[in-house]
Amino acid sequence: MSPSDRDNRSTPRTERQNARSVRRLDTPGQNRRWKLNLDSDVVGVYSERVARFLGTGRYLAIQTIIVIIWIFLNLVVISLRWDPYPFILLNLAFSTQAAYAAPLILLAQNRQENRDKVSLEEDRMRAEQTKADTEFLARELAAVRLAVGDTVTRDYLRRELDDLLTELSDRLLGDQAKREEQAKREEQAKREEQARRDDHEREERTRSGGVLDD
Missing domain, CATH: 1.10.287 (Helix Hairpins)
Incomplete structure (x- = not known):
């Protein structure tokens, strides 16, 4: 047998082995080991x-x-x-x-x-959220204070209302005193008028009595 014949015979066998190796590399291997799957x-x-x-x-x-x-x-x-x-x-x-x-x-x-x-x-996230909310509220409160800085404050309004209430009370008391004094004057005038009427009636009676005596 010549060397060329041996090469021709060995070539197909080598090709078949190479094809098997390529097919094994292309095909994914299967792991046949048993695994215990537990939750x-x-x-x-x-x-x-x-x-x-x-x-x-x-x-x-x-x-x-x-x-x-x-x-x-x-x-x-x-x-x-x-x-x-x-x-x-x-x-x-x-x-x-x-x-x-x-x-x-x-x-x-x-x-x-x-x-x-x-x-x-969770506690850390909640604390961070609370801190952020607190800072936001503090900024909003500061902005509101700056916005109402030039407006009337509560204490000033309360003082003005107290002064107005005091003035109204004084006026009401003065008007009441005036009305009482006016009522006293009217009562005194009525009494004087009644006294004059009584005196006039006495004089009339006295005169009528003197005429009858004559």
């Missing part, structure tokens, strides 16, 4: 519930009762002894509980820290 919010909610339960007196009482019953049955009831002294299975249960409790508590703390951060951010 972080759901895990966080359950972890907070477990952490809250672990920090209650109810959990402590239940665990104490279970441990006492466990030790009592394994020490006294020989027929039901499944974990004899030194209680290796009980120690394993405590170790497993501690191994799961610590991450759950950390998850609950992380969620609480995130909530605290959000709350602090």
Whole structure:
């Protein structure tokens, strides 16, 4: 077999290999590894519930009762002894509980820290908004004061009204005194007129009596 025939045979094989490599590069690779998809919010909610339960007196009482019953049955009831002294299975249960409790508590703390951060951010934004509103109101109030600087103030108007009220009161009192004095004068005039009439009537009676005597 000549070298040229070998080259002709190897060329199609090389082309097929190159085509396969190109096709593999053009085709997106598929990740066949199995992934565990868990919702972080759901895990966080359950972890907070477990952490809250672990920090209650109810959990402590239940665990104490279970441990006492466990030790009592394994020490006294020989027929039901499944974990004899030194209680290796009980120690394993405590170790497993501690191994799961610590991450759950950390998850609950992380969620609480995130909530605290959000709350602090909202408080900061609210404080900034309140500060901006206060500054705006202060500027508006200063502008209003400048605008009404040349107008009548409340104290000045109050003093003017007090003076006017005093003057009106004096006038009313003076008019009332004048009316009372006028009424007294009229009453005195009436009395004098009545006295003159009485004197005139007496004179008339006296004259008429003298004529009758004559």
